[in-house]
Amino acid sequence: MVRSMKGGKRFCTGAHRLVYRHFNGPIPDGLTINHKNGEKQDNRPENLEVVTYSENTKHAYRIGLMNEDGERNPAAKLSNDSIKLIREEYAKGGVSQEKIGEKYGVKFQTISKIVRGDRRKTQPGPTGDYVDRRNQPERERNHLGQFRS
Numbered sequence: 001m002v003r004s005m006k007g008g009k010r011f012c013t014g015a016h017r018l019v020y021r022h023f024n025g026p027i028p029d030g031l032t033i034n035h036k037n038g039e040k041q042d043n044r045p046e047n048l049e050v051v052t053y054s055e056n057t058k059h060a061y062r063i064g065l066m067n068e069d070g071e072r073n074p075a076a077k078l079s080n081d082s083i084k085l086i087r088e089e090y091a092k093g094g095v096s097q098e099k100i101g102e103k104y105g106v107k108f109q110t111i112s113k114i115v116r117g118d119r120r121k122t123q124p125g126p127t128g129d130y131v132d133r134r135n136q137p138e139r140e141r142n143h144l145g146q147f148r149s
Contacts, residue, residue, distance in 0.1 A: 016040075020048045032056050038063045070123055077106060080123050083114060087125025090115045093133075098146050108146060 003012045020033050023045040027033065034051045035042060038060070051059070060066045071079045078086070086100055090111070097111040104111075113119040117127030 016043045016048055019043045019045060020050065024048075024050070034059055038065050070120060078104060078114075078120075080120075083120050083123040084125040086111060086114055087127060090130075091126040091128065096146070108144075 001012055002015050002018055003010065005011070014033070016033050016035065017027065021027060027050055030052070031050045032053055034049050034056045036047050036049055039047070057066070070076065070083075082104060086104065089095060089100060090097065097108040097115070101108045101111045110119070115127060116129060
């Protein structure tokens with residue numbers, strides 16, 4: 001970032017934007033600057049290009065700057081192997097989502113989304129709706145919506 005003051009007003013912009021403007025002129029409205037090699041500190045003119053925001057995002061996914069999926073995501077608490085084991089264990093039956101959640105240190109809601117395939121869609125293991133387990137009249141739910149034992 002480059003910061004400056006002019007007339008008592010503070011201006012702040014990225015160095016890459018200044019370098020691009022110096023060598024190529026103004027950045028057109030609705031476009032942004034992309035680092036071709038993905039190195040944000042590499043502000044050489046030949047490494048900078050003007051792209052749409054969508055192209056910039058696609059480029060980041062393509063070269064691995066944005067880890068959208070699975071255990072590569074910095075926010076992921078579960079490994080890909082754990083996802084597979086969770087799905088297999090629940091598919092066999094006989095264990096609640098709450099118990100599986102306790103085993104892996106996550107809430108039953110997370111397990112529910114995993115076994116239905118709403119989360120971690122590309123990870124291995126069987127997924128299903130399991131509607132048959134929800135529609136059993138002899139099983140009541142507690143105040144959290146969990147099935148009672």
